[in-house]
Amino acid sequence: MKSQSFWESLMNAFNGFRHALRQERNVKIHFVATFVVVLSGLLFRLTLSEWSFIVIAIVMVWVAELLNTSIEGIADQVSPQYSPEVGHAKDVAAGAALIAALGAVIIGILVFGPRILYYLGGLTID
Known part of the structure; x- marks a missing residue:
C-alpha cells in the first residue's frame, strides 16, 4: 500500500x-448536541x-461514537451472517x-x- 501524504490522510479522515x-x-444526534x-x-x-x-466531553463522545461506527462496519463485513461473538x-x-x-x-449537568x-429562579448551588 502506497504511503499517503499528510494532506491525503487528512482528506481521508x-x-x-x-x-x-x-x-x-x-452521529447526526451527536452533531446536533455538539452544536x-x-x-x-x-x-x-x-x-x-x-x-x-x-471540549474534553465532546471529544470523548465523538471518538467513542466514531470508533463504535468503525467497529460495527468492519464486523458487518467480516461476518455478514449473525454471529454471537x-x-x-x-x-x-x-x-x-x-x-x-x-x-x-454528567459533565454538562455539572x-x-x-x-x-x-x-x-435565582437558585444557586455552591
Whole structure:
C-alpha cells in the first residue's frame, strides 16, 4: 500500500467523518448536541476551565461514537451472517459509546446546571 501524504490522510479522515455524519443516526444526534452545547457555552459565557471540561466531553463522545461506527462496519463485513461473538463485540463498542455519552451528560449537568438553576429562579448551588 502506497504511503499517503499528510494532506491525503487528512482528506481521508474528513471523508470518513462526512460519511459517518451522512449515514449514522447517532452521529447526526451527536452533531446536533455538539452544536447546542457549544452555542449554550457561548451564551452562558463559560470560563476557560469550564470550556476545557466541555471540549474534553465532546471529544470523548465523538471518538467513542466514531470508533463504535468503525467497529460495527468492519464486523458487518467480516461476518455478514449473525454471529454471537461479533454481536458481543458490537455491543461492547456500543457500550463504550454509551458510557462516553453518559459521562458527557454528567459533565454538562455539572457545568450548565448551576447557571440554568440561576436563570430559572435565582437558585444557586455552591
